[in-house]
Amino acid sequence: MTLNDGTYRWASLWLLLLILVATASLDSAIAEEQPVSAEIQRGRYLVMTSGCNDCHTPGYPEAAGQVDEQLWLTGTALGWRGPWGTTYASNLRQVVQRVDEQQWLSHARNSWRPPMPWFNLRDMADADLLAIYRYIRHLGEAGGAAPAYVPPDQEPAGVYVQFPPAP
Ligand code: HEC
Incomplete structure (x- = not known):
């Protein structure tokens, strides 16, 4: 041919x-x-270094931070019991779905019960707090809700850390 x-x-x-x-x-x-934006990377850095994972990520302190990022900030079932009752670190991956950026700024700075260090967020710059929000949104929704708050006169189910009563 x-x-x-x-x-x-x-x-x-x-x-x-x-x-x-x-x-x-x-x-x-x-x-x-x-690569993700510089702002999202900063949000990730702030989450890692300002302690959010310590309480809001299951098993984070026990594993010295070696927890799959997909599980970060999904809330935990570990109770914090004291004179305020028993609190559970919320699933922030769900919380950011419920509030927009402006709401987040006041929501995160609400006077939450111990041991949530809301006063640290009160003193954090808006730009940093927004970077955290955008990073958590970037991770996407995951996990179920943390157990509901238990009032002081009720015995919580499951594992909890006991704080001494207020003097
Ligand atoms: C020492 C443990 C601890 C640390 C550290 C911590 N949290 Fe929390 N957080 C909690 C607990 C417990 C609650 C639930 C408080 C309550 O029920 O009033 C909470 C609640 C919250 C809420 C309210 C969520 C809702 O239910 O609507 C936000 C927002 C939040 N934390 C953000 C953060 C961010 C951001 C960081 C990191 C800068 C952080 N937390 C660090 C323990 C912690």
Whole structure:
């Protein structure tokens, strides 16, 4: 068989198509590997270094921080019992779905019960608190709700840390 002009034309069309498909898939591969924004990275850094994981991530202190990031801030079933009753570190992955950015700024600084260090968030710059919010949103929703607050006169179910009564 001899190659005429028509065959060449078809061959070059196929080649062009092949190149287009290859470039498109390369583009989407690059898009998937795009690094997250500097702000989200800062939010992650703040979550790691300002203690949020210590209480809000299951098993975080016990594992010296070696917990899969997908589980971060999903809340825990460990109770904190004291004169205020028994509190449980909330699932922040769910909380950020319920409040928008403006609401988050006041919500996070609400005078929550111990041992939540809400006063640290009160003193945190808005930009940092927003970076935390955006990082948690970036992680997406995960996990179930933490156990509900138990009043002081009721015995909590499960494992809890007991604080001495107020003097
Ligand atoms: C020492 C443990 C501890 C640390 C550290 C901690 N939290 Fe908490 N957090 C709690 C507990 C316990 C509660 C529930 C308080 C309550 O029931 O009143 C809570 C509640 C909250 C709430 C209210 C959520 C809701 O239920 O609507 C937010 C927001 C929050 N924490 C954010 C943070 C952030 C952000 C950090 C890190 C800067 C952090 N917490 C660090 C223990 C902690």
